[in-house]
Amino acid sequence: MRNLKLTLLLSGLLATSPGFSQTIKVEKPVTKAMQKVEATAIKAHIDYLADDKLLGRKPGTPGYQMAVDYVVDQFKKTGVEPAGENNTYLQTVRLRQATTAPGATITLTSSTGQATTLVTDTEATIYPNPVQPQVNMEAPLVFAGYGISAPDMNYDDYADIDAKGKVVVVFRGAPEHFPNTVTNYSMDMLTILQNAAKHGAVGVIVAAPRVPNLQRGVNSVMTPDGKVGASRSYASDDIKLLAYINYQTLQKLFSEAGLDPAKAQASLRSGKPASAALKSTIKANYSSLYHDYESQNVVGKITGSDSKLKNEYVVHSAHLDHIGVGTPINGDSIYNGAHDNASGVASLLEIAKIYNNLKQKPKRSILIVMVTAEELGLLGSAYFANHPTVPANSMVANVNTDMPAIIAPLLSVVPLGAQHSSLYKQVEQASKHLGLTVEEDPEPEQNRFIRSDQYSFVVRGVPALHIKYGNKTADGKNNLDETVKKWREVYYHKPQDNPDGVFDYDAGKKYAQLNFLIGYLVAQQPERPTWNENDFFGTRAVQ
Structure with a gap:
């Protein structure tokens, strides 16, 4: 009953929100560009970023620097412009x-x-x-x-x-x-x-x-x-x-x-x-x-096509770091972070490729931000949100990608945080376009809303969301959360989260397409995303 009431309340808020977005048509060139996402490319990105030679991508280590260099190289190949400090792709993050x-x-x-x-x-x-x-x-x-x-x-x-x-x-x-x-x-x-x-x-x-x-x-x-x-x-x-x-x-x-x-x-x-x-x-x-030691956020940009709206940004984010080398489990001490979060980085790299294949760029500009030190407490994203490389009030939305858990066909999604703002509209439209259903969080006790990088943007006043898997399964049992819980026990924050684990790369392809389309639709809207009227987080937003 409580979930039903919440659904009705959200529907009412979305329908009556004064800044509610119009529906933007997904043109054929956009759909065609989305098909450029390749499951094999997602696998290749994960295989490199989660290789043993990167030693778990701990911030401040040579392994993390290898990951940074890889992302910068991919940005250059896909036409992503530098948007870091001093006309580079990097933002220095001084960790203490x-x-x-x-x-x-x-x-x-x-x-x-x-x-x-x-x-x-x-x-x-x-x-x-x-x-x-x-x-x-x-x-x-x-x-x-x-x-x-x-x-x-x-x-x-x-x-x-x-x-x-x-x-x-x-x-x-x-x-x-x-x-x-x-x-x-x-x-x-x-x-x-x-x-x-x-x-x-x-x-x-x-x-x-x-x-x-x-x-x-x-x-x-x-x-x-x-x-x-x-x-x-x-x-x-x-x-x-x-x-x-x-x-x-x-x-x-x-x-x-x-x-x-x-x-x-x-x-x-x-x-x-x-x-x-x-x-x-x-x-x-x-x-x-x-x-004291240093790490880096990697920041790239796709410049928008509208003379005015190109000065506003939709931010796609994912954390590039993991936890390095630690206590051995079954003889393995390298915490590779293949799902967490090489898969999220791979998704953003493929999103960059979609934008590269669009002859007509979206009206707003796009920032693609790979942040450091998420595993240390969302520090890289918090630093970027507090000290962005673009004007703070120019960031209109954040679409975050963290450990999508691509271990089964993607049939439904949970948009963590979207219920607080007009972003829910773009989630619904993009999901419908890809044949996905939208669900409420099946595991609210996991506190996932504040445990990933979208939260750093929320507390700075930027409407944000994080797409997670829903519960829908092909056999109709709709109990994917049970599978995920068992998978998490074996792989989450363990050396076993390596490229040899369980992956559904076709699901990764659809996940990247969905996150791209949400961001694209936001970038095309004439108006900025808005918090729902009297929303708890909107009233606490800090710009």
């Missing part, structure tokens, strides 16, 4: 791996003056600070529920507390009445940090069953002047502390304030904030160590 130095301390002091120093890595973990090598701070504590402010959802954890100059303690979660994508956004750590800073907090402590292990460090992108250009764990200089504590420590804090964690969680889930001042203060003293 930060670790918390040994000796970091967190001390809690009760209202009676009793001080307790927490055991690091067991009772507490402190995140390194990417711009402040040494932090020594002290502040009162206040409980701020989930750390969410969403008045349009009738919920605000900060409504009845004063967080200014304090460290807020939060749970990870969201009220049960929040739609899935809203929950994903609200639980994103960057959202929590930004909201805390907005309310004047100087730190955030997350309560969890276990504290995370940060031995591998935390990654950020730095700007040329040494500031943070993109990060998943840093919002502003005002936030001096990001840490986790375990539930046993939280229980002690709550007990002193006369609060019950279980009752607080139940209240929060039901949509009723339970924020309250705590009767303890926190003192944190820690240092951060840095390892």
Whole structure:
């Protein structure tokens, strides 16, 4: 019933949206150009990018550089113009791996003056600070529920507390009445940090069953002047502390304030904030160590044909990186990333070929962006969205491609994120043209909406989507998600995700054609894509 109501709601929003797009006819030359996509070419791209010699394409390594060089060479062959920095195809991404130095301390002091120093890595973990090598701070504590402010959802954890100059303690979660994508956004750590800073907090402590292990460090992108250009764990200089504590420590804090964690969680889930001042203060003293290195985004352009609209861009994106060499599984330690995301890169390279075969280019220009450091927290795409090589307000839409899982015939699709904007119209038209049906997400619990690079564009105000497989199967059982789950257990983020795995290259061909056609239709529209009226993400868009 809930899915039916959601479908009806989306239909109503799309039908009444003031900026709703007209239907653009798919001309024969476009259909003909789409046929230039070759399953054998997709296989060849994947075979190269996921070869052992690239050693898993980890950012900052020679293997990743080989992938960059391959993409640049393909761009040149298909007439894609350079759109990176200094008239090149490249955008430099300065990565910083930060670790918390040994000796970091967190001390809690009760209202009676009793001080307790927490055991690091067991009772507490402190995140390194990417711009402040040494932090020594002290502040009162206040409980701020989930750390969410969403008045349009009738919920605000900060409504009845004063967080200014304090460290807020939060749970990870969201009220049960929040739609899935809203929950994903609200639980994103960057959202929590930004909201805390907005309310004047100087730190955030997350309560969890276990504290995370940060031995591998935390990654950020730095700007040329040494500031943070993109990060998943840093919002502003005002936030001096990001840490986790375990539930046993939280229980002690709550007990002193006369609060019950279980009752607080139940209240929060039901949509009723339970924020309250705590009767303890926190003192944190820690240092951060840095390892700096460089990687690259690869940025190409197809110039549009309209004298005015060619100054606007539809962005096709895919991440070029994977996770390198790691723990051996069945004797193999190279995490090749054939599906994740050599297949997505292959799709974009074939999309570039389609555009190259169009004598009449679309009205708007096209950016084809292969981003780095997705596996480190969407960092390459976040840096590009924050610091694009074109004017920020000229990017009208993003069509992202990440691990399409081409392991079976493509019969239906799930357009993650499209339901929030007028892009849903182009998804419907393109899918219909290719004989595909459009479905809702069969796995909302996977939080895929915020786990791939389209999310970097969404939070910057650019309507975006990510096409995933639907559930439709040729035998009518329509249970492809079961097959995908089993496949994921064997291949996802494992060395077994190599060119010898399971592939349906004809499905890859259709997937590339679909993503091209969505982008092409957007590029042909007289008007820019728009967020649906009063959409949750549209109201939070940052341009």
